[in-house]
Amino acid sequence: MPPSPARAVPVAALAAALALTATGCGGGSATGSSAGSPTTLTYWASNQGTSLENDKQVLEPELKKFEQQTGIKVTLEVVPWSDLLNRILAATASGQGPDVLNIGNSWSASLQATGALLPFDDATFAKVGGRDRFLPATLASAGAPGKDPAAVPLYSMAYGLYYNKKLFQAAGIDHPPASWEELVADGRKLTTGGRYGIAIEGGNVSENVHHAFTLGKQHGADFFDAGGHPQFDSPAAVAAVQSYVDLIGADHIAAPGNAEYANNQSVTDFATGKAAMLMWQAAGASLKSHGMDQADYGVAPVPAPAAATGTQQTSSMVAGINLAVFRNSHNLDGACKFTAFMTGAEEQKTLNKAYGSIPPVKDAGADPAFATPELQTLSDVLAHRAQPLPQVAAESQFETLVGTAVKNLLAAAAAGKPVTADTVKAELAKAQQQMPAN
Structure with missing residues (x-):
């Protein structure tokens, strides 16, 4: 509302x-x-x-x-x-x-x-x-x-899941995904003939850290402890980041070229039908500028894993x-x-x-x-399903370092390299080591 x-x-x-x-x-x-x-x-x-x-x-x-x-x-x-x-x-x-x-x-x-x-x-x-x-x-x-x-x-603003109604209908999907598992399954159905299920902005450090934070909340991760100390490589944080990287890697529902996107190309791909879903902040004005009619897309909260409860149902940063x-x-x-x-x-x-x-x-x-x-939809997300990014003095360094770590992992996945939990943990640990002393 x-x-x-x-x-x-x-x-x-x-x-x-x-x-x-x-x-x-x-x-x-x-x-x-x-x-x-x-x-x-x-x-x-x-x-x-x-x-x-x-x-x-x-x-x-x-x-x-x-x-x-x-x-x-x-x-x-x-x-x-x-x-x-x-x-x-x-x-x-x-x-x-x-x-x-x-x-x-x-x-x-x-x-x-x-x-x-x-x-x-x-x-x-x-x-x-x-x-x-x-x-x-x-x-x-x-x-x-x-x-x-x-x-x-x-x-x-708040993040929403934008979905192409015509492409969903053609794939026999009658509603937006209600869980992360459904998002991946729908994405596989929608990935066909040179079109992908979802578009992401993998070269954009800010986009990467925003999704890492939201998915982290969905997995129960906090990137800082109560004392403001970084804990980037916790098991929950690793699982969250891997689920995002897997969109290009293991799940193959985002184009490998998305790993280099950094200038709103993912919005263009969604608006032109090259991708059926998009996770974005208040994309309506940009989609209109690309000639996409608002009747052609719907917006839903970014879904959490099916087992998520409470704050794990977070679907956006504030x-x-x-x-x-x-x-x-x-x-x-x-x-x-x-x-x-x-x-x-x-x-x-x-x-x-x-x-x-x-x-x-x-x-x-x-x-x-x-x-x-x-x-x-976005107002409701902002009011009920959004959490502020960590309000700590080193937040800007957190954004840069974790966002860059995700960028590196997406680039590896796009190159066909296996990205395992150990790979993700190592990259996040390296980011944590570069954080300034508390």
């Missing part, structure tokens, strides 16, 4: 948030090393659309609207995902960065640990409309437990994009106004409609535009 409707924030309250005094978000005006003035802001946006140019087409009219309301001009740079984390880490180390930026929500705790991001304490939340406006699941991926969030949710403010911004007051604007109900409707994502703000999610079958 879609996010629960909530009482809208009064217009006066949002107007007040957009008319902050010079004290800024954090209770004081910062004079960091970023160049600028109280009438300018720099904003690094992540690539959410079909291209960097598409993002500019979506965002620039909205930034002009903000300038008209506040007198603050925003200089926009859309940063590709392949560069974004490294750019942010360089900025946190040097102190030279934008005023406001998008971050992958799973990076929140890692970037929070650098001390470079402005904490959203109760007073700061009050200035951007209030903490209670945001869906609880999205705030769980905004920083380490017990600490003030390092960012606020901007776009929310996916999404957060909006953060650099603590040393030259214009904290303007940055706070911009945060209030971007998370305001009307702007949330505009932006999430454009990107096919789910508003993390309750007073926007009740819009009928977010009641499509796709987004209803």
